[in-house]
Amino acid sequence: MVAHILKLKLRLLGNGFKRSTGQLIGVIIGGVYALGMIVMLTLAAFYSAGQTQNAAELSIVLASVVVLGWAIVPPLLTGVDLTLEPSRFVHFGISQKILAPALVLSGFISLPAILTIIGLLGGTLLWRFEAGPMVAAVLAALVTAAMAVLVCQYLTIVSTALRAKRRFRELTFALLFLVLICLGPIISSVAGAAQSMTDWLSPLSNVLSYTPFGAAAALPGALSESNFAKFAICLLLAVIYLGGLYFLVARATAEATVTPPPEQRAAKQSGLGFFKFVPATPTGAVTARALTYWFKDPRYAIGVLMVPVLPLIFWFTGNQSGDYTMMYLIGPLIGILLGFSISADISYDNTAFALHVLTGVQGRADRAGRAFACFALSIIPVLLAAILPGAIAGETWRIAGDLGISLAALLIALGVSSLASARYIYAVPLPGDNPMKTPPGNGMRVALTQLGTIGSMAILLLPVLIPYLMGWFQKSQALGLVALAVGLVEGIGLLILGIILGGKWYEKRAPELMQAVMVNK
Amino acid sequence: MMLTDLGYCYAEEMNQIALDIRGLAKQFGPKVAVDNVSLEVPTGSFYGLVGPNGAGKTTMLSMATGLLRPDAGQALVNGLDIWAQPQAAKSTLGVLADGVRQFDRLTGRQLVTYSGLLRGMERAEVTERTEDLLRVMDLSNDGDKLVVDYSAGMTKKISLATAMIHSPKLLVLDEPFEAVDPVSAANIRDILNDYVAYGGTVIVSSHVMDLVQRMCTHVAVIAGGVLKAQGSVDEVRGDMSLEDRFVDLVGGRGNNEGLSWLRTSSN
Incomplete structure (x- = not known):
């Protein structure tokens, strides 16, 4: 029976590759990349064997990062391959004694798990000069890999119930995204504050060696230092952690197979929301609908989150280097990013787009409504990002130029996106899906489309960029005003052009767009 | 003189045929989904479109409502070609699409x-x-x-x-009663009957023959992308029930040997 389930998992893994060549190529590229990393790691371990004083600490930190990564990334962000989720076996009367070990074992049959095991084994070469610790290290690598997969499975099962609640799902993604983005600057500030690597490596690894993350990985180090007391404690802890975790996973699996999916409370909103405030025209209706989605759909929320995060990252960077020039780029960057975000609008609609086709709404109204909604949301952040850096730095002469480049960036991005989204559909996370998930089939075409869209935005921005940069170098307000005037005229002109031309393309191709969103490619 | 005559004919046609499907065809790769289907839905009729799973009902209705561009053929909604004058045609048309x-x-x-x-x-x-x-x-x-x-x-x-x-003057409903509870289904039927009584035209696609026989004035049977029969319900079914006639037309009914081991008494 266990063998049956393992075979099923192998078959699923194999069939996954058969689905599309594009995906297979993606997997191969990803696999080569991962293998490259592993080879580098292995070589690093091989050559630093006997060279470094910190072998013990490095092993512990590496193992901890691996376990922590497995604990966070799959259950909360990318989602796990749930084809063998325990609740799928509800209808088969399989005994728990068989199902739990089978599902646990099947967790090891996946590319990430196999790559993790190889990588950890490669890392053990750090101990290749000492026989005893080397054996301990290989053992520790296997235990660490088991720990990683078990932690991931346990958290996945536990969070499935929570993930079924829409609100929770959306909130965690937003929060995690924020944390992830801020993580780099925070870590670099903290690390920069520490005198040297050993300052934090030693106490950190010491603590980790008593946690489930690093207990096993502490074994070779302890043996190498002949610290047998620590070796015994860590060995005991590793056994307890692994056994305990297995017990937890088995129990959670058993529970999941008899628990029906949870109910959820429906969200309410009284009245018509944005529909009350827009003019009663098709354009107004599309604007109101798009605005509602900007607030209600987490896929859009990710784009909005960039707005507060970007200044934060730039400020951190500036804080470290002492040079805040980057802050002046926030205005145009936010403008381009927000304007670009509507280039996937119809893809995000998915088949709900049928309503637009069936009502025969004018292409111009569809394009304009979406652009206006994005503009209404973006204009205040863009104005703030354009005015505040100059005002805070006391360089008021540059504000006109900053305004010009930022507004032009927003308007041009909106215009180009209005055109592009009437022509190109790409695979996006489906409505209600994990917004971080990149769906398969996202290949060269998407990359080229996005590159083309952003590239044409940059080229169209040149007429504004020239007076802007000249004004910057000469500290001239007059040239800044020229940039503002050119930016407004060109931006508004291109937005109108994008809406009219995009509307024509839209009307010609609405049924084709409809077919494209049906396959989400 | 000629012009007024033409205008008259045009108006009369509009009054009589709410949805005029002329030789619609669609092919996905090697698979012919809809093969040259022509169908006339009279104004004021309650028209049932029946067929087994994968018969091409949804594909045909998608082509007739502007969601899917046909390889060949025309679809006239109240006299207006939905592919030539989409906006005018769609303003008199209401659609419940399936699977969107x-x-x-x-x-x-x-x-x-x-x-x-x-x-x-x-x-x-x-x-x-x-x-x-x-x-x-x-x-x-x-x-x-x-x-x-x-x-x-x-x-x-x-x-x-x-x-x-x-x-709208014409309602095209793809599987409107699927997953709807009996009370709501009865309410929807009342609304649709009222709508037809006051001159509206309804096309529903359905699997439920019994429902179609009771509710509809006209019916078309489609299977394998080909139109098998069309006309008033009584014309199509003759002296059989619609269900028997449907099985007759579509074929594919298995012989009655079935699953002997499923008989619990044999244990």
């Missing part, structure tokens, strides 16, 4: 309002009709809930409301 999402982050009330405003209707009229539609669909209490939290049946009903708000 709705803008489900809107509340039910917002979604119906959206559908009305998209069609360029006046706000006062949209508001009044939205409340009426929510009432008859028995969704008044759920109008403020997000559509994503609706059950399958409720979603079907709210989609039907979005298809009716502009009081």
